[in-house]
Amino acid sequence: MSELKGTTIVAVKKDGKIAMAADGQVTMGNSIVLKHSARKIQKLYKGTVLAGFAGSTADAFSLLERFEQKLEEFRGQLKRASVELAKDWRTNKIFQKLEALLIVADKDNLFIISGSGDVIEPDDGIAAIGSGGPYALASARALLRNTNLSCEKIVKESIMIASEICVYTNSNIIYEEL
Numbered sequence: 001m002s003e004l005k006g007t008t009i010v011a012v013k014k015d016g017k018i019a020m021a022a023d024g025q026v027t028m029g030n031s032i033v034l035k036h037s038a039r040k041i042q043k044l045y046k047g048t049v050l051a052g053f054a055g056s057t058a059d060a061f062s063l064l065e066r067f068e069q070k071l072e073e074f075r076g077q078l079k080r081a082s083v084e085l086a087k088d089w090r091t092n093k094i095f096q097k098l099e100a101l102l103i104v105a106d107k108d109n110l111f112i113i114s115g116s117g118d119v120i121e122p123d124d125g126i127a128a129i130g131s132g133g134p135y136a137l138a139s140a141r142a143l144l145r146n147t148n149l150s151c152e153k154i155v156k157e158s159i160m161i162a163s164e165i166c167v168y169t170n171s172n173i174i175y176e177e178l
Helices: 057-073 078-091 133-146 151-165
Strands: 008-014 017-022 026-028 032-035 041-044 049-055 100-105 110-113 126-130 174-177
Touching (some): 008 049, 008 133, 008 151, 017 049, 017 100, 041 174, 049 057, 057 100, 078 100, 078 110, 110 126, 126 133, 151 174
Antiparallel strands (some): 008 126, 017 174, 041 049, 049 100, 100 110
16 A cells, blocks of 8 residues: 655744644645545644644554643643653654654644654744645744744745645645644
């Protein structure tokens, strides 16, 4: 079976708010679009945490489930839950094989979590992952530095720009804000 791939997730922290947006496209192989409106962002822990995923969908769902357990275990402490998930992901032989990336955020923190044990907090309050991530990241940085747009408008416009460049990204935007 061909690999399911392709997505763009971007998050921006600005003015005490956090906004996250994703496209809705699910692609199989290099040329088949299976779905246009997939939901790749979720609100977790009583609606106080946002999580977006890129990579293998089944792997990402497994990680999100484990991350939600960590949030419960550590009473919504995003940094602690993120570090513990990254440790499990890096050291657990089953989880080591998972192919996905996560962006997680609450009102105070924004992290990218990877399977190599990384918990990365961006310097500028902007994070992006997925095939269109570099395009969305560049767009968000330019918009944040050179406009007065809200974080909502920045993430939505960044996904739109990425969708014009990346064939694995569409303009069906899913959006959440804290």
